[in-house]
Amino acid sequence: SKGGKILILPGDHVGPEVVTEALKVLDIIEKHTGARFERDFDLCGGCSLDKHKDSVTEAVLKKCEDIDAVFFGSAGGPEWGTSQPNPESGLLRIRARMQIFANMRPCKFASKSMVSRSPIKEEIIRGVDFMLIRENCGGAYYGKKIEEEDYGCDPWEYRRSEIERVVRVAGALAMQHDPHLPVWSADKANVLASSRVWRRITHEVFEKEFPKVTLKDQLADSLAMLLITKPTAFNGVIVTDNTFGDILSDEAGGLTGSLGLLPSASLAGPPASPGQKPTLGANNAGGVRGLYEPVHGSAPDISGKGLANPVAQVLSLAMMLRYSFNMHDEAEAVANVLDSKAEGGLEVRTGDLGGQADTREMSEAIQGEVGRLLMGR
Numbered sequence: 292s293k294g295g296k297i298l299i300l301p302g303d304h305v306g307p308e309v310v311t312e313a314l315k316v317l318d319i320i321e322k323h324t325g326a327r328f329e330r331d332f333d334l335c336g337g338c339s340l341d342k343h344k345d346s347v348t349e350a351v352l353k354k355c356e357d358i359d360a361v362f363f364g365s366a367g368g369p370e371w372g373t374s375q376p377n378p379e380s381g382l383l384r385i386r387a388r389m390q391i392f393a394n395m396r397p398c399k400f401a402s403k404s405m406v407s408r409s410p411i412k413e414e415i416i417r418g419v420d421f422m423l424i425r426e427n428c429g430g431a432y433y434g435k436k437i438e439e440e441d442y443g444c445d446p447w448e449y450r451r452s453e454i455e456r457v458v459r460v461a462g463a464l465a466m467q468h469d470p471h472l473p474v475w476s477a478d479k480a481n482v483l484a485s486s487r488v489w490r491r492i493t494h495e496v497f498e499k500e501f502p503k504v505t506l507k508d509q510l511a512d513s514l515a516m517l518l519i520t521k522p523t524a525f526n527g528v529i530v531t532d533n534t535f536g537d538i539l540s541d542e543a544g545g546l547t548g549s550l551g552l553l554p555s556a557s558l559a560g561p562p563a564s565p566g567q568k569p570t571l572g573a574n575n576a577g578g579v580r581g582l583y584e585p586v587h588g589s590a591p592d593i594s595g596k597g598l599a600n601p602v603a604q605v606l607s608l609a610m611m612l613r614y615s616f617n618m619h620d621e622a623e624a625v626a627n628v629l630d631s632k633a634e635g636g637l638e639v640r641t642g643d644l645g646g647q648a649d650t651r652e653m654s655e656a657i658q659g660e661v662g663r664l665l666m667g668r
């Protein structure tokens with residue numbers, strides 16, 4: 292039977308607002324497909340600091356190890372500041388504990404009618420469609436930090452095993468979709484030793500394991516520039532380190548016109564093709580263990596006002612159905628929801644997309660449309 296166990300960590304500010312709405316979409320899927328999702332709610336972030344004086348408890352970390360998927364909102368806010376442990380450290384500890392080393396951040400328009408919302412000229416941005424894979428458990432984010440009054444240090448390290456496992460996900464994804472599209476690897480091999488090792492090992496892996504896929508290197512700074520001037524040149528897969536991937540994925544939000552549109556999936560192994568079993572990081576639901584969250588943060592500037600766009604969280608749900616639960620048709624229905632209605636796509640829009648709808652109204656429109664799509668199968 293379809294479904295499984297999910298741990299829901301709504302987090303702070305707009306996190307709970309958009310998670311609540313996305314879960315209503317999951318209700319619709321349960322209703323139409325008979326799938327069942329056992330839902331456990333808990334704390335991570337500022338909410339956990341307030342209750343437990345820590346950004347995530349050992350009990351929650353334990354749950355993360357024994358779950359099919361984690362559905363995450365966002366953690367952080369000015370009221371908690373940056374001194375350690377801050378809200379964000381909870382998320383970093385979960386990523387490390389689950390070893391979800393491949394953070395997949397797709398960039399494409401959820402609907403053709405949204406192309407005109409981009410700050411980039413339509414003829415340049417139309418058709419953009421890439422998957423950015425960000426290394427998620429290493430680099431400058433992890434390693435032994437030193438923080439003193441007058442000195443701070445974050446060693447930026449990569450080991451062979453860490454590089455191999457994430458670039459393999461890029462290769463596997465390219466093979467699943469379109470082996471003719473190149474895989475771009477973004478690094479700073481002209482400056483950083485860790486990047487030179489990254490580049491050498493990435494080429495070794497592709498020559499040995501993905502000889503049909505063209506691997507191209509691009510320095511991360513110039514890639515950031517080219518993403519704006521020639522975004523469609525990167526259609527396919529981009530694989531990169533933790534820090535570069537963090538920055539480039541917010542840039543991708545800028546390309547589409549709103550961070551409120553972009554989802555992400557952090558996986559413990561390569562996603563399996565429909566009908567296949569995952570080889571690494573498998574869960575009990577026939578998929579791969581993962582954490583699903585929007586690219587955006589807790590948006591404290593708009594929280595509590597019903598202004599948050601729920602689309603990024605809803606599209607993260609679609610990624611969860613696909614990768615952790617092998618529910619490809621249902622994932623497709625949710626992912627296409629904005630495109631599916633009449634000609635112009637779903638007309639209800641939140642403020643970030645130039646519309647008047649609030650979070651709940653946008654979500655209700657999505658729920659109605661997902662129900663219609665699943666009914667019509």
Ligand code: NAD
Nearest residue numbers: 365366367368379550551587588589590592593599600643
């Ligand atoms: P942010 O992504 O929260 O917000 C950036 C801008 O985008 C803001 O103007 C915000 O209003 C807008 N925005 C974001 N999500 C939106 C949505 N769904 N609908 C409409 N507009 C949206 O980035 P920030 O302001 O730099 O960070 C705020 C806090 O969130 C910080 O504490 C940061 O560390 C944290 N954060 C958490 C996560 C996470 O938990 N995964 C990710 C990023 C940032």
Ligand code: IPM
Nearest residue numbers: 366367379380382383537586
């Ligand atoms: C993201 C966020 C996180 C990151 C923070 C909140 C730890 O910016 O998921 O992109 O830097 O990875």
Ligand code: MN
Nearest residue numbers: 537538541586
């Ligand atoms: Mn980020």
